[in-house]
Amino acid sequence: MHNRKLVRLRRKKANKINPESKLFFKEYLEEMHERISSINETFHECIAYDFRNLNFPKPKNIKKVIRCDSNASTSTDLVYDEEFLPFKRESVDMILSFFNLHFANDVQGIFHQVLKSLKPNGIFLACLFAGDTLTELRFALSKAEEEIVNGTSPRISPFADLQGLSNLLQKNNFSLPVADIDRKKILYNKPIELMLDLRLMGETNSLIKMKKNFLRRDVLKRAIQIYEDNFTNNEGKVYATFEIAWVIGWKYHHSQQKPLRPGSGKVNLKREVKKFE
Secondary structure, eight states: OOOOHHHHHHHHHHHHHHGGGSTTTTHHHHHHHHHTTEEEOOOOOOEOOOOTOOOOOOTHHHHOOOEEEOOOOEEEEEOOTSSSSSOTTTEEEEEEEEEEEGOOOOHHHHHHHHHHHHEEEEEEEEEEEEEEHHHHHHHHHHHHHHHSSOOOOSOOOOOHHHHHHHHHHTTOEEEEEEEEEEEEEEEEESHHHHHHHHHHTOOOOBBTTOOSSSOOOHHHHHHHHHHHSSOTTTTOOOOEEEEEEEEEEEOTTTOOOOOOOOTSSOOOOOHHHHTTO
């Protein structure tokens, strides 16, 4: 479970920092824009949640964007907790979520509320950290604590796996559900630069069960050594894994494409394959 109050405080702090300094957020903002622009539909009212202090350019197929966040700011139109959506049933036709679901305690509940809030043929699009994100840092911190204090504490938040996210879309009856993942290796001169990046993004540990005291200096020093010993490339750079999941689901509408019935295909696959043998 995550400390939701702590998440909000860290995001509020991070939002005051120049967005250009935040690791690849701008890249994914552009990709979200491209994904929306490629949809052959017009959306009249779009909820854009937690875009930090980044400028989200309105795609041409969106008439109105309502900027939402858990903290008030000059660029925020509506403040609410992402786990308690304040929208009427079938009142909006697009909901966007930008790197916030990985710190939610009830993702299934959020998906359920999103589907209820969407109009028929409305769409939900989210990106979030997932899978093996920060697996190297998790290993280094755990091993250092085992060696020095004979035990480990949760220093890195767990991340949802792609299959789990896909299952949640289906369980909540989204139409045409899609879940895919991008894998990135980010290079740093030193592990401490990675830790600074996470702090600038407001992405440091927020688990309720985490230790309240600061990481001991000797544990941190050993963790950095373990990181460099195990995750350094041939150029002397350390690397960090980030996996970013994209989640897409629609509210059912009779006009949507439907999968073909099993056995309804008109091409014999075995016969076609033999042509190339």
